[in-house]
Amino acid sequence: MNEVAKDFLARSFAPGSTIALLLRTESPLKTVQRVVTLEQALAPRYLGWLVYQNHHGANVYAAANPLRVGSRKRTKESIASIRHLYLDVDVDGDARLAALRAADGVPPASVILSTSPNKYQVLWQVEGFDFGTQEEMLKRLAIAFGGDPACTDCNRVLRIPGFFNHKYSPAHYVAVEYPSAATYSPADFRLPEGDGYAALPLRGNARHSSSRKDSHSEQDWAWVCAQLAAGADAKKLTRILAERRADKPNPLYYAQRTIDVASARQWFLEGMPFEDVLTMLKFRRENDLPAALCSARSREIAATAQRMVVRKKIA
Template identity: 50%
Template sequence: MRNPRGIAGEFLSEWFAAEDTFALLLRHADPSCTRQRIVRQGDLLKANYLGWLAHENAHGANVYFSVNPLLSGAKKRTKDAIVEARALFLDLDEDGDRKMAAIRASDNVPPPSIIIRTSPGKYQILWRVCGFAIAEQEAMLKTLAVTFGGDRACTDCARVLRLPGFFNRKYTPACPVTLARDGIRTVYSPDDFRLEMPSLSLADSGTVNVHRPLGNATQSENDWAWVMAQLAAGVPACQIVQMLIALRCDKPNPLYYAVRTVDVASAVLWARKGISSEAIVRQLETRNQSLSKDRAAEIAATASRFVQRTQITHPGELICHC
């Protein structure tokens, strides 16, 4: 790759203003060798940070940058140090070419501002934005990942992405991290993303509870009752999942919790209508193509047991303990 420092420097000078502060991260195969520097864009050349990155990259390090700018004087790359939501992004680490085509064909999102090719068939996509609060940015990142099949772990505001111009040392031989600019200077607003995003009126509190309390019911019991009511009202399952992911960020794995709760609740409602377990399995597989047949069968069996139990001994149930 020719002139990696020039490619990286040009990109960073376009993405950040001279007064912006951001993080540069080096990751080696040995985690103890990980290094991070908080830098000001205007000081990149003066302090020869790019030369340092090139040297480390040549000796096996992978090079990353923080997408969002940090507070001036920040010492760490934390959520509290983020100045603003500079971008929405997607990490396409599987079947990237097909997913990229779906994004380009979609009427619900604008054309990407930046496409970073991290290796063959794998991409990191960025849309330059303004007008998103941090909580709104993270909720939309989750929505984009669910909608287009991105890495659902890559949805936090303090995320780092690979820096164009250097080599991806994850592979042998190493792959150049290349850049395509589709419109880096175009700035999009929330109105340009026509995807159903969860309500975030209470999200900033960190302890969101949007369900009406049910006596001494636990939060999980409230979740179950709320999901059942949403499904019964005809709200699409994918929308309920997205809302529950954002609203239960206290869970160790909000995505798994939301998908599992909605899948089991759907299966319970179908079982109550007399739909056979075999048909429930097919409906689950059709709705969620990443769900294996064995997992769908296990969910259908859980729903069947739950319906039988509540019909006999617990007619006023609140939750399926699954």
């Protein structure tokens, strides 16, 4: 049974929701859609069937919003309510995700899916949005952060974590992280109209500039990397950084992620193999997170750090 997928679906939809699941194979091209209740989707036998289909090449998706009771199709008219805002980042994903994390105009994401190398799907759990307000906000998010402007339909499907993305060879494991457990309203999103990407203010005292050398997050990163290279204790650094960045929405999450990515980067620079880095990250957080989530988070962080090292060597 896929515990990562189960946790994601349980977090994403209210009990009793009607949801749409989509399975799509690339070769031969085939699409299968199932409309089920959340409880049916969470049943061990049903999750086992999804795992089986994914193992045999099917990509697994879920509609971002619940359907009306009795629906048979995933049409716009069948959407019951707006449960999520979402953003597809398919180009320059790591940089755009960093900008999203730093921007004042949007709250911390509820979910970040690593769908393939340097590509992400970002979700915010929301309430109080009607269909028109959601579509307008999705367009603003896409403009502001370089997302796919075509992904503004209320019946959009998103990848489910815990499965493999078979568009790539080898297949890419879809990892997940949950930066925030909050539910947001329209007032929490303060995005400018038009081309606002470069103009969005950053959280805290950070501000955009040509070099961005004054970013607090960049200063944190440089300090953490230097401390780790000098042999500082990661646990102590986490506590210090969380205290220093009390301006962050979740200081402990910010500190843990910064230290973990920097640690993984340091280990790669020292020549440590990927699987060993993964083991080190899992060991560090195994008492803080459920096993499946710890594994997925560790893999995503290791992959992010590895890309940093590869880009540095190429540059």
